[in-house]
Amino acid sequence: EPEVTQTPSHQVTQMGQEVILRCVPISNHLYFYWYRQILGQKVEFLVSFYNNEISEKSEIFDDQFSVERPDGSNFTLKIRSTKLEDSAMYFCASSERGTGATGELFFGEGSRLTVL
Amino acid sequence: KNEVEQSPQNLTAQEGEFITINCSYSVGISALHWLQQHPGGGIVSLFMLSSGKKKHGRLIATINIQEKHSSLHITASHPRDSAVYICAVSFNNDMRFGAGTRLTVKP
Helix, strand or coil, X not given: CCCCEEECCEEEECCCCCEEEEEEXXXXXXXXXXEEECCCCCEEEEEEEECCEEXXXXXXXXXXXXXXXCCCCCEEEEXXXXXXXXXXXXXXXXXXXXXXXXXXXXXXXXXXXXXX | CCCEEEECXXXXXXXXXXXXXXXXXXXXXXXXXXXXXXXXXXXXXXXXXXXXXXEECCEEEEEECCCCEEEEEECCCXXXXXXXXXXXXXXXXXXXXXXCEEEEEEC
């Protein structure tokens, strides 16, 4: 069964460092998403990406965040200068159609980021 | 103000019981999603609904668009159903999540 894969599964970094989280979406999917979940809190939408550009972003997704699809398979989330409050589980998801067009979501297992 | 409200927050049941988890939302939506988050943290999509009712095995999901309400039912619950169940609503390509319902099914 096709799946979304994320790397790394866990990353520990120092405050102020840049972090890149990687995702390989399902190959025929066109819409890609990043979500985060701070420990003990609810999942939060960060950004959606379609046709090589951001289609929606939340108020959380400020200038320290960026997303990229550098080749035909990877979808990355970069956090430029990490803060303590960026510590969270980051989930990548993909869908064949957008969630606005009722596309079903497929989630990766998540990347746990710990900022010290 | 929470756009997605779930109840109950926590639910403990005996194996075999019928379970209902409720979700209310306050915004216009394209679709409503029910997700299952395992103890290890992974998230699986159970249902995506824009109207009516869907059934998959022992799971049933319903939505009432006029009342902005959805329910997830689990028939003949089993300890392996223990997880956090999350209601989420999508509009455009944005998505808002409920806080989740932690279900524990005891043998």
